[in-house]
Amino acid sequence: MATVLNAVLMILAIVAQEVKCQSNLHFVYLPKSVRFSPKLDPIKTSSIADLLSLTLGYSLPKSLDWKSFDSITDVFSLPKACLTVRLVGQHNFEFDGTQDIPIEETQELITQWDVFRQRTEQRFSSENRVILRLDSQEILTNNQIDNKFNILSNDEKLNKGLKRLELQELLSNVDQNDKNIKSLVIELETIYQFLEMVNGIRHKTSSFRDLYWFDVRSFAPILDHNKYDESVRRIARNLLNSLIEKMTQDITQLYSNKVVVTVIEDRYQSPHLIRNVRASEDKDLNLAHVFDPNFHSAFATIAFTTILIAVAVFGISVAMWNIDPGKDSIIYRMTSQRIKKDQ
Template structure:
């Protein structure tokens, strides 16, 4: 009975792990930094991995560096771009197998963004960093910067020719509108983004492929065409970022089979996770110097007093002799 129960628990755990597996695709990475081939990753690892790629100090260094290949410590990227494709286990993007990694979804995917945002703002509180978050829903939402304005009108030149998808169907029209936004963002990046030596972060959520797969099925012609269109759009976006940052950019896409896009913010004051000390106050140098030199003077003064007492002649004129003598001298 116990053996059967143990086997059932193992099978359930394995099934749950399989259900929580997504993909991480590396669309572009600088030559100096690459992810190790055939390594499985967890979502909870990605904040440390991305922080290391920026050159930040992290808490769990060994596990993180085991997942990275670094050939030039001065070649870290200046920007990280991640496109989240929720509700999809595999997006079948057109890239080589060595740039695909299994991703275990052990925590909400948006936690990566909030951890990286906190890391960047802690280290660059005054510099002008670009931290942009885009959700390509029915009404696209752009947070953090006015770099990109969602488009409302589609030009004839930008229209996408489809064989199986139909604009008259709601799921298809929403997905194609998402592709138009991605293409418009790619054009904007080429003209408005420039490398300035300060880390930048772009976080884009593209949720509409899930609707196509749920409506038509994962093996349908419509789903296959949608994946091909999305892959082409992401490759154009990756190329635009590469040109803008002169190849010093990491562009990734992550898929997760979770149907919910969690927007709960990671605790920015989790100092153990970020491995950052609290910022000292402006009075810290003054207080430190006062305590330091007072301690030094006090120690040397005490040492001098002790040495002078040790060398004192214990004669009758000594106050120590007078106070400790059994027969104290009295004056009449």
């Protein structure tokens, strides 16, 4: 009986852990022109880029595989920008007024950034778009603008961040030489640089669609580690909420409320899954050949051209075979036997 009870408790613990580790998509700010259904169903990872594309007015190659998207009421008031904050790890993010959507993970979330970015690049030239992404404490740009975000080194960002008023409450309760604290300060300083300089970039460019994507990784080691006191974790959580609130206020004011602000909680994968993925990368897998994206168009063009030429040659040959070889025909004139007989 005790063995059965232990097994049941273990299963319940696993289920609870799975529920806790579920990723979520939070819409912190959404224009009134974009409407969702009152009941928000879970969304697949592969549909997140499609959903964000629809909010910006992009057409999709196929219909959205998420039934809770209602409509766009005013096509003349479409958002001009999308700000996405991807929280990597356990955060338990809570923000008032958000529309929360559970994510059914079918692939890595970062792949949705690539899809979203490519769609924007296909629709707007580099002069008419601003694309920024924060990754590994650096902001990567994909525009014809000066990249002034990464002028400071990490040591300079750390020294400047330690003096920021917003971080003083946290820094007064932790060891400032702690590795995780240093990473947090550097990452936050980079984000604050963005908030201070994005206004100047916006005024220098006549952009039609702007994308901002931030991979925030430094909060999770503090919020999900027992070596930090509960008071420190509470301060860090409040600091995260304040950061999201400041980013939302600045970006909505900059774009006159024509902006979409989302927060994606990307939970950690199972260590066993990560180990299996890494092990599979080292193996010589029997994978299919990767073809060029234009392969099907080239194949169809060459195939139909070849068939058309073959049919044309066959038709011409049959027609010439049935021509009457009179003295006024091309067959008579081009035949060598006719020349001998005339001589």
